Amino acid sequence: xxxxxxxxxxxxxxxxxxxxxxxxxxxxxxxxxxxxxxxxxxxxxxxxxxxxxxxxxxxxxxxxxxxxxxxxxxxxxxxxxxxxxxxxxxxxxxxxxxxxxxxxxxxxxxxxxxxxxxxxxxxxxxxxxxxxxxxxxxxxxxxxxxxxxxxxxxxxxxxxxxxxxxxxxxxxxxxxxxxxxxxxxxxxxxxxxxxxxxxxxxxxxxxxxxxxxxxxxxxxxxxxxxxxxxxxxxxxxxxxxxxxxxxxxxxxxxxxxxxxxxxxxxxxxxxxxxxxxxxxxxxxxxxxxxxxxxxxxxxxxxxxxxxxxxxxxxxxxxxxxxxxxxxxxxxxxxxxxxxxxxxxxxxxxxxxxxxxxxxxxxxxxxxxxxxxxxxxxxxxxxxxxxxxxxxxxxxxxxxxxxxxxxxxxxxxxxxxxxxxxxxxxxxxxxxxxxxxxxxxxxxxxxxxxxxxxxxxxxxxxxxxxxxxxxxxxxxxxxxxxxxxxxxxxxxxxxxxxxxxxxxxxxxxxxxxxxxxxxxxxxxxxxxxxxxxxxxxxxxxxxxxxxxxxxxxxxxxxxxxxxxxxxxxxxxxxxxxxxxxxxxxxxxxxxxxxxxxxxxxxxxxxxxxxxxxxxxxxxxxxx
Amino acid sequence: xxxxxxxxxxxxxxxxxxxxxxxxxxxxxxxxxxxxxxxxxxxxxxxxxxxxxxxxxxxxxxxxxxxxxxxxxxxxxxxxxxxxxxxxxxxxxxxxxxxxxxxxxxxxxxxxxxxxxxxxxxxxxxxxxxxxxxxxxxxxxxxxxxxxxxxxxxxxxxxxxxxxxxxxxxxxxx
Numbered sequence: 001x002x003x004x005x006x007x008x009x010x011x012x013x014x015x016x017x018x019x020x021x022x023x024x025x026x027x028x029x030x031x032x033x034x035x036x037x038x039x040x041x042x043x044x045x046x047x048x049x050x051x052x053x054x055x056x057x058x059x060x061x062x063x064x065x066x067x068x069x070x071x072x073x074x075x076x077x078x079x080x081x082x083x084x085x086x087x088x089x090x091x092x093x094x095x096x097x098x099x100x101x102x103x104x105x106x107x108x109x110x111x112x113x114x115x116x117x118x119x120x121x122x123x124x125x126x127x128x129x130x131x132x133x134x135x136x137x138x139x140x141x142x143x144x145x146x147x148x149x150x151x152x153x154x155x156x157x158x159x160x161x162x163x164x165x166x167x168x169x170x171x172x173x174x175x176x177x178x179x180x181x182x183x184x185x186x187x188x189x190x191x192x193x194x195x196x197x198x199x200x201x202x203x204x205x206x207x208x209x210x211x212x213x214x215x216x217x218x219x220x221x222x223x224x225x226x227x228x229x230x231x232x233x234x235x236x237x238x239x240x241x242x243x244x245x246x247x248x249x250x251x252x253x254x255x256x257x258x259x260x261x262x263x264x265x266x267x268x269x270x271x272x273x274x275x276x277x278x279x280x281x282x283x284x285x286x287x288x289x290x291x292x293x294x295x296x297x298x299x300x301x302x303x304x305x306x307x308x309x310x311x312x313x314x315x316x317x318x319x320x321x322x323x324x325x326x327x328x329x330x331x332x333x334x335x336x337x338x339x340x341x342x343x344x345x346x347x348x349x350x351x352x353x354x355x356x357x358x359x360x361x362x363x364x365x366x367x368x369x370x371x372x373x374x375x376x377x378x379x380x381x382x383x384x385x386x387x388x389x390x391x392x393x394x395x396x397x398x399x400x401x402x403x404x405x406x407x408x409x410x411x412x413x414x415x416x417x418x419x420x421x422x423x424x425x426x427x428x429x430x431x432x433x434x435x436x437x438x439x440x441x442x443x444x445x446x447x448x449x450x451x452x453x454x455x456x457x458x459x460x461x462x463x464x465x466x467x468x469x470x471x472x473x474x475x476x477x478x479x480x481x482x483x484x485x486x487x488x489x490x491x492x493x494x495x496x497x498x499x500x501x502x503x504x505x506x507x508x509x510x511x512x513x514x515x516x517x518x519x520x521x522x523x524x525x526x527x528x529x530x531x532x533x534x535x536x537x538x539x540x541x542x543x544x545x546x547x548x549x550x551x552x553x554x555x556x557x558x559x560x561x562x563x564x565x566x567x568x569x570x571x572x573x574x575x576x577x578x579x580x581x582x583x584x585x586x587x588x589x590x591x592x593x594x595x596x597x598x599x600x601x602x603x604x605x606x607x608x609x610x611x612x613x614x615x616x617x618x619x620x621x622x
Numbered sequence: 623x624x625x626x627x628x629x630x631x632x633x634x635x636x637x638x639x640x641x642x643x644x645x646x647x648x649x650x651x652x653x654x655x656x657x658x659x660x661x662x663x664x665x666x667x668x669x670x671x672x673x674x675x676x677x678x679x680x681x682x683x684x685x686x687x688x689x690x691x692x693x694x695x696x697x698x699x700x701x702x703x704x705x706x707x708x709x710x711x712x713x714x715x716x717x718x719x720x721x722x723x724x725x726x727x728x729x730x731x732x733x734x735x736x737x738x739x740x741x742x743x744x745x746x747x748x749x750x751x752x753x754x755x756x757x758x759x760x761x762x763x764x765x766x767x768x769x770x771x772x773x774x775x776x777x778x779x780x781x782x783x784x785x786x787x788x789x790x791x792x793x794x795x796x
Contacts, residue, residue: 380662607655
């Protein structure tokens with residue numbers, strides 16, 4: 001007989017029903033979407049029962065798009081307009097992409113991020129990724145039968161600020177409320193750890209289509225603490241295909257080939273790599289449009305030889321991560337393999353040799369990231385009331401600023417647990433100086449030119465003083481998504497300095513707004529209707545969050561007057577929702593949020609007290 | 623922000639000697655309450671407050687977990703500046719030891735001797751352990767803050783040597 005579940009009085013989330021939340025693995029070659037249903041994390045499939053969505057977008061002349069398998073089928077016919085591996089271009093300029101000549105695309109070196117010239121116009125990698133996300137959102141809403149309340153989107157742990165920001169922008173463009181950007185290996189650890197009730201130090205070896213991550217985590221009673229992470233955001237299974245592709249060109253002694261044939265041979269190379277997982281040798285045969293015939297035999301031995309340096313390339317970041325975590329190989333409880341590329345036997349053998357133990361492959365390496373992301377999404381959306389799951393992740397790269405002589409001054413070291421903030425004091429160089437500029441970089445090298453430029457900040461409005469008298473405190477904050485924000489104020493006068501942020505890579509708010517508008521124009525959507533819908537969603541989200549908070553803590557943390565004041569403001573906003581004044585709704589939402597600040601502070605402080613008394617009680621029991 | 627110092631945040635006594643197991647357990651319990659994941663569906667005000675508190679808990683934990691950061695913090699609470707940037711005067715014997723280590727790193731690098739570098743790391747850990755014992759005495763017992771400040775400066779030197787060894791190991795692995 002089924003047991004009926006009854007919640008503790010006052011603890012129930014009802015009348016708020018189960019919120020629809022998903023985990024999305026936005027991969028270089030394939031993407032997936034998963035959700036938690038009846039307590040189980042499952043991957044959602046399309047109408048034809050397929051769970052993988054090839055991360056391929058085909059742009060057509062009429063401005064429409066095809067995504068996934070339909071787009072993949074066009075790769076060889078229309079290589080210029082069929083974008084694969086867009087993830088490799090996120091937050092990157094043309095000069096950042098190795099072997100750029102191998103790609104069949106018409107790149108444009110835009111000042112922020114590179115762009116692609118397609119038959120449907122110029123597209124940013126953010127827009128390409130947004131098409132993939134839209135397709136997954138559609139699949140999820142169809143499958144779950146309702147609007148998504150939010151999503152956790154995974155990113156490689158080694159993604160820098162520009163790549164993370166680009167991913168978040170893509171989600172915004174796709175109309176997805178991002179609950180959190182989650183590191184792929186951490187997501188895999190959640191799926192693996194909860195499934196196996198594991199305890200101890202684990203290594204996640206994650207070789208995807210285009211990125212490599214290594215993370216070292218301590219698992220203990222539902223707490224996933226990342227000790228160190230490292231990797232290479234431009235190394236993945238694609239590179240193995242490319243090696244086989246180059247081998248074919250050499251062996252078949254082919255003259256320079258066109259983009260269609262390049263695409264065809266890359267596809268054959270990928271198929272060869274996949275077949276070699278359970279075959280000792282395979283035949284590669286195809287007829288090129290140039291009339292040349294390719295007929296070769298590739299053995300697993302030759303494949304291992306020509307790709308050996310790629311396997312070795314994953315071990316240097318692995319050693320660095322172990323050193324940063326101060327963990328010896330003998331203390332590793334298990335090594336979890338993630339990413340389709342870890343199916344290659346020579347990878348599994350190399351990892352087994354390095355760690356002196358067989359890697360764990362009992363979860364599908366293609367699905368495990370999405371499954372873990374879904375578990376976190378379910379928790380973040382508020383569907384789980386138990387507090388047993390806690391993810392403590394880290395920054396993959398050090399954050400610094402440029403000082404005299406082009407040197408980097410490290411402000412936040414790599415592998416700092418998130419969220420993290422550091423303050424740094426600056427002073428003026430000249431009498432009466434009212435502005436100064438700062439250059440923020442990310443990376444481990446001493447020279448600024450060897451690090452990645454994140455942004456230039458200009459501080460204006462410093463009160464005029466003698467040189468060296470001003471004390472400007474700049475605070476760098478990295479949030480739980482791994483994204484940076486900067487605040488500055490002059491301490492002697494208390495003046496808040498204005499900050500003008502010029503991202504070196506990525507998009508500024510205007511560019512996002514333009515893309516959104518372009519999207520509306522194309523879908524012949526009414527822009528104002530969209531703005532109104534978004535304002536209402538934001539208002540409803542805030543109203544619901546405050547209602548839940550009031551129900552839980554209103555009577556204990558607020559006076560009757562304070563409660564009434566909040567409720568009056570809430571009712572006013574509720575009444576306004578029926579109107580179609582998007583601007584008023586947005587302003588009143590902001591006002592209500594502001595009015596709830598003191599309540600929020602008291603709730604959080606109460607949580608701290610709860611944590612403290614919690615352990616005092618534990619001590620009493622001992 | 624919470625009106626407390628790093629020790630009282632975790633309800634621990636203000637001293638250099640610390641119960642690390644207790645610190646770890648309380649850190650996790652605290653993050654379990656204040657981490658941004660707990661209020662992801664909350665109001666913007668709640669999310670901001672949570673990020674600030676969670677940041678503060680991380681900062682306190684990192685400071686208390688590391689012996690040198692903990693000692694520096696204790697000295698700061700007692701109004702003593704460790705003068706790590708300005709005071710580079712060191713006893714001659716300590717400076718000699720420094721030079722020997724640097725020469726050993728260079729030798730090991732030129733002869734590609736990874737084992738020698740590992741052995742150096744062990745030596746360095748031992749030297750750091752001795753300084754931490756000195757700190758326990760000078761901070762918790764004799765309250766000799768000037769010699770504690772010197773021990774912190776020495777540990778800072780050792781950190782730099784440690785970084786150099788790690789760079790040398792990385793260079794060997796390339």
